[in-house]
Amino acid sequence: MKPRLRPAIAVLALVISGALQAKVPEPRDVPYAPGAITVEVDATNLAQRIMRIKQTIPVAPGKLTLLYPQWLPGNHAPRGPIDKLAGLGFKANGRALAWKRDPGDVYAFHLDIPDGVSSITADYQYLTPTDSAQGRVVMTPSMLNLQWNAVMLYPAGHAASRITFNPSVKYPVGWQAGTALDVAAKGADNTVRYQPVSADILADSPVYAGRYFKQIDLTPAGKRPVRLNVVADDPKYLETKDAHIAQHKALVVQALRLFGSEHYDHYDFLLSLSEQMAGNGLEHQRSSENGQELGYFKDWNAKDGSDDLLPHEMTHSWNGKYRRPADQAVPNLNTPLQDSLLWVYEGQTQYWGNVLAARSGLRPMERSRDTLAMVVATYRDNRPGLAWRSVLDTTNDPIISARRPKPYRNYQLSEDYYSAGQLIWLGADALIRKETGGKKSLDDFARTFFGINDGQWEVPAPYTFDDVVAALDAVHPHDWATYLSDRIEGRVPFADSIESTGWRLVYKDEANAAAKADKRVEGDFTYSLGLSLGKDGKVNDTRWDSPAFNTGIGTGMTVVAVNDAEYRSEVLADAVKAAKGGQAPIRLLVKDFNRYRTVALDYHDGLRYPVLERIPGTPDTLTAIFSARK
Ligand SMILES: [Zn+2]
Numbered sequence: 001m002k003p004r005l006r007p008a009i010a011v012l013a014l015v016i017s018g019a020l021q022a023k024v025p026e027p028r029d030v031p032y033a034p035g036a037i038t039v040e041v042d043a044t045n046l047a048q049r050i051m052r053i054k055q056t057i058p059v060a061p062g063k064l065t066l067l068y069p070q071w072l073p074g075n076h077a078p079r080g081p082i083d084k085l086a087g088l089g090f091k092a093n094g095r096a097l098a099w100k101r102d103p104g105d106v107y108a109f110h111l112d113i114p115d116g117v118s119s120i121t122a123d124y125q126y127l128t129p130t131d132s133a134q135g136r137v138v139m140t141p142s143m144l145n146l147q148w149n150a151v152m153l154y155p156a157g158h159a160a161s162r163i164t165f166n167p168s169v170k171y172p173v174g175w176q177a178g179t180a181l182d183v184a185a186k187g188a189d190n191t192v193r194y195q196p197v198s199a200d201i202l203a204d205s206p207v208y209a210g211r212y213f214k215q216i217d218l219t220p221a222g223k224r225p226v227r228l229n230v231v232a233d234d235p236k237y238l239e240t241k242d243a244h245i246a247q248h249k250a251l252v253v254q255a256l257r258l259f260g261s262e263h264y265d266h267y268d269f270l271l272s273l274s275e276q277m278a279g280n281g282l283e284h285q286r287s288s289e290n291g292q293e294l295g296y297f298k299d300w301n302a303k304d305g306s307d308d309l310l311p312h313e314m315t316h317s318w319n320g321k322y323r324r325p326a327d328q329a330v331p332n333l334n335t336p337l338q339d340s341l342l343w344v345y346e347g348q349t350q351y352w353g354n355v356l357a358a359r360s361g362l363r364p365m366e367r368s369r370d371t372l373a374m375v376v377a378t379y380r381d382n383r384p385g386l387a388w389r390s391v392l393d394t395t396n397d398p399i400i401s402a403r404r405p406k407p408y409r410n411y412q413l414s415e416d417y418y419s420a421g422q423l424i425w426l427g428a429d430a431l432i433r434k435e436t437g438g439k440k441s442l443d444d445f446a447r448t449f450f451g452i453n454d455g456q457w458e459v460p461a462p463y464t465f466d467d468v469v470a471a472l473d474a475v476h477p478h479d480w481a482t483y484l485s486d487r488i489e490g491r492v493p494f495a496d497s498i499e500s501t502g503w504r505l506v507y508k509d510e511a512n513a514a515a516k517a518d519k520r521v522e523g524d525f526t527y528s529l530g531l532s533l534g535k536d537g538k539v540n541d542t543r544w545d546s547p548a549f550n551t552g553i554g555t556g557m558t559v560v561a562v563n564d565a566e567y568r569s570e571v572l573a574d575a576v577k578a579a580k581g582g583q584a585p586i587r588l589l590v591k592d593f594n595r596y597r598t599v600a601l602d603y604h605d606g607l608r609y610p611v612l613e614r615i616p617g618t619p620d621t622l623t624a625i626f627s628a629r630k
Contacts, residue, residue, distance in 0.1 A: 022110045024065050024102055025157035027331040032155055034058035034118070036164040036196055041151050043209070044172050049130050049139040053151045055122040061115045065156035066122070069149040069203055069333035070107040074282045074316075076328075076339050076398035081126075081135060081150050082107055088124040092117040107334055108156065126150050132278060140276040143210035143231040145289065149203040149333060160200035160332040161459075167202055168193040169209075177209035178229025180268050180286035201458070203333055204284045204321075208270035214238045218249050218269075224455075225266040226252045232273040233294060240297045248310070250628070251360035255314055257629040258352065258359075260447040261454035263322035269310060273297070281309050283316030283349075285457050304517040305363040312353030318450035319352070320345040322460055329462035342395040343488050344468055347421015351429075352446065354422065358626035368626050369612050370514030372426075372498070375419050376505045377610030380495035382526055383420075384544040385413040390490035391420040407555045411544035420494065424487045426625075427497025431483075432476045433621050434500060443629070444475045501622035504615050507608035509577070515609060522569040527608040528576055529586075529601060533559060537567040551599040553590060560596070561589035573607060580606035 035058035042052040057066075070080040090097040090111060097120060102108035113120065129135040138145040146169060154163050170191040171177055181194040181202075197205065210231030218226045228248055232238050248269075256262065264286040271290045272280070279291030290309050293299075300306075325341035358368035379386075394416040406412045429442035449471040452461065465481075472480040486492040498505060511521040523533035523540075530546020533539055537559040542549045553559075562572045563586065575586050585600035614620065 022063050022065060022102075024067075024105050024108045024334075027159050027335065028157060029159045029331070030162060032158045032163040034060050036166050037154065038166045038168075039148075039152055039202075040168050040170070040191075041146065042170045043139075043144055043146060044170055046139055046141055046144070046172060049128045049137075051126040051128060051139075051146070051151060053122075053124050053126060055153060056119060057122060057153075057155070058119050059113045059117060061113045061117060064111045064113050065102075066109045066111065066153040067156050067332070067334045068107045068109075068153055071330070071333055071335060071337050072149055073204070073328065073333075073337065074284070074320075076337055076342060077402055078336070078399070079402060080107060080333070084127045084129070084135070084150070086125050086127050088122070090120050090122050092120045105334075109153070122153055136278040136280065138277060140233070140274065142212060142233050143208065143272055143274060143277050145270075145272065145277060145280065146207040146209070147203075148206060152199070152202065154199045154332075156332075156334070158332070160203070161198045163199040164196050165199055165202045166193070166196050169207065171209050172211070175209050175211055176213035176215075177207050178213070178215060178227070178231075178268055178270050179207040180205045180264075180266070180284065181207070200333070201285075205287060206270065206282075206284065206289055208272055208289065210272075212238055214240075216240065216245055216248070218245070218252050220249070220253050220256060223256065224262050224264060226269075227266070228269045228271060230271045230273065233276055237273045237294050237296070237298055241300070243302065244297055244300055247305075247361045251311055251314065251356060251362060254356050254359040254629060255311070258356065258443055258446050259318050259451040261318075261451040263317055263453075263455075263457040265455075265457065267314070267317065269314070271296075271310070281313055283313050283320055285317055285321040285460075288313030288316065301517075303364065303367075304514075305361070305367055306357070308350075308353040308357040308363065311356035311360065311362065312349055315349045315352045315356065316345075318446075319349045322457060323450050323452075324460040324462050326462040326464045329460055339395040339398060340392070341463075341465065341468075342398075343391055343417040343421040343424065344463075346415075346418045348425050350418045350422040351425040351442075355625060359628045361628070365623070365626055367514045367517070369503070369622065370512040372622075373505060373512055373610040373612040374515065374520075375422060376495050376498045376612070377507075377527060379416075379420055379423055380493075380505060382410050382543055383413065383416065385411040386416075386420075386490060389413050390488060391417055391424070392488040392490075394420075408544060409541055417488075423497055424484070424494050427487070427494055427500065428472070428480075428483065429625060430497060430500035430621055431478065433624070435478070436476055438619075438624070440476050441625075442475075445472055448474065498612065498622075499615065501625065502615055502618040502620040503612045503622050506611055506613050508611045509607040509609070511609040512611050521609070524609075525572065525576065525607075527610065528605065529603055531559075533569065533572075535569075547601055547603040551601055553588070553599060554592075556592075558591045559588050560591045563587050564589075576603070576607050579604050 038056040040054045070078045100110045128139045129137050173190050184193045184195045208231050212232050212235045214230045216228040268287040273294050273296050280289045282289040327338035357363040394413050397415045433441050469480045487494045525531045530543035530548040532541040539555050539557050542555050559567045562575045565571050579586050585602045588599050
């Protein structure tokens with residue numbers, strides 16, 4: 001029951017809270033008049049993983065509210081690491097200045113600036129995670145990842161684009177750094193001062209720095225500079241062969257052929273190869289953060305290629321950054337983002353990331369097809385959650401669950417706008433190609449929608465659902481509003497759109513080459529029993545309503561034995577094969593906490609792994625989509 005306040009008490013309560021708490025001013029499109037803010041980051045304390053920050057903030061007397069960035073664009077969620085900000089203290093004319101955190105907005109700090117004060121200093125630390133349980137590890141003995149949003153306070157009341165920062169970083173001696181920021185000066189103590197930038201561009205311009213660093217030029221002839229900045233745990237992992245660089249250069253060439261424009265003055269891939277620093281994939285307008293395995297170059301296998309990480313993140317310079325959903329075009333980093341168009345922002349980026357990986361050769365044709373087979377299988381046969389949630393509803397997941405692990409992922413769903421979006425856009429591409437006899441394709445949409453205003457990058461160009469529909473319609477007239485909304489809202493299935501590319505999904509008793517190369521086969525009984533098992537037999541996922549689920553097996557249990565033999569992936573695979581077409585159930589001994597029990601799985605359809613095969617007598621559109629543009 002809710003207590004009812006009598007009017008007199010309600011008024012009194014308002015007066016009291018008003019006295020204790022200033023209001024956080026709304027961001028307005030006016031410059032921060034007192035002047036540019038200096039932020040100096042000391043990133044040399046690698047052993048204790050502490051970044052020390054000093055800011056000098058020009059001010060005017062009166063009330064001032066400083067904000068720590070909360071809504072991070074590439075995270076699509078309120079995940080600014082405020083829990084790791086510590087030691088906060090302000091000074092005015094050398095004397096301590098009191099601050100108060102806003103109880104209704106823990107990212108806001110209120111101060112009263114005395115008369116006669118024109119500048120204050122803020123000193124604090126960013127305590128980066130010392131263990132992955134605390135968050136992404138970003139400082140190691142060999143590298144660091146500085147994200148400016150974690151080391152900046154900025155004034156409320158102004159659009160982030162109207163606040164100027166003078167950033168500088170003191171790096172460990174001998175280290176080098178890659179970033180989209182332009183260097184203004186380098187000091188003797190390895191302090192690097194960067195050119196002034198607005199608060200929004202600063203937050204969008206992270207740094208990868210390392211003891212072992214290599215910068216590789218990927219610039220296509222006569223175009224704006226594109227660089228690959230690599231840091232690694234050990235210098236031997238920085239060694240590259242000409243073929244690796246050729247494929248990365250081809251990625252840039254293919255991206256430019258696709259979009260026909262660039263929304264940067266220069267672009268920096270930031271790439272870490274590490275077992276110590278946590279992997280990352282985060283887009284920015286003029287750079288991207290990419291975390292890969294140590295052996296990215298060293299263990300490169302031309303047949304297996306790489307994944308779509310770099311193509312995906314670079315695509316975001318066009319899709320997500322320059323062209324940005326209207327409900328994400330917010331004035332500052334503390335205004336809530338709405339994620340309703342992530343099936344374009346991420347879904348079409350997932351599509352182009354895969355296409356560009358194939359076109360550049362980073363992921364060869366056959367492997368690209370195998371990878372797609374797994375995506376198609378997922379959305380045809382391993383997302384029972386689509387019966388209760390739409391793809392559109394999953395755009396809320398960054399805010400709902402922040403990528404925390406889930407017990408029944410296939411039924412709860414998790415950010416499915418990425419790969420479901422990929423298939424919806426594949427269907428759109430196939431439709432355009434088919435109905436125009438191959439004269440037009442989704443490439444034309446990419447060029448006309450994302451490729452506008454070559455060279456512009458400082459002010460994003462927002463779009464709405466209707467803008468997307470209109471641009472598609474200009475490429476090829478169709479009822480695109482219905483086409484898209486039917487699929488994102490769950491009225492029409494989309495996984496079988498693969499068939500309009502001349503290929504279909506089938507299941508075989510042997511996994512495809514990509515699944516084998518990724519070591520995805522071990523413990524993978526997703527499309528047979530409905531189980532995905534870890535090395536030790538631990539159940540990582542149980543498909544809702546699958547044969548395993550319906551015998552009472554749940555995620556988190558451990559399969560200890562199969563038909564009385566100790567569990568190994570191979571033993572279970574042999575048992576599934578032996579039970580094919582027979583009568584006898586597969587007996588699993590399952591451990592749950594300290595309890596053991598045997599379940600009988602009445603499953604007789606054998607092993608099943610997804611593969612794409614050609615539909616005879618149809619045009620092969622998929623190969624056309626994946627082929628390099630001339
Ligand atoms: Zn993305």
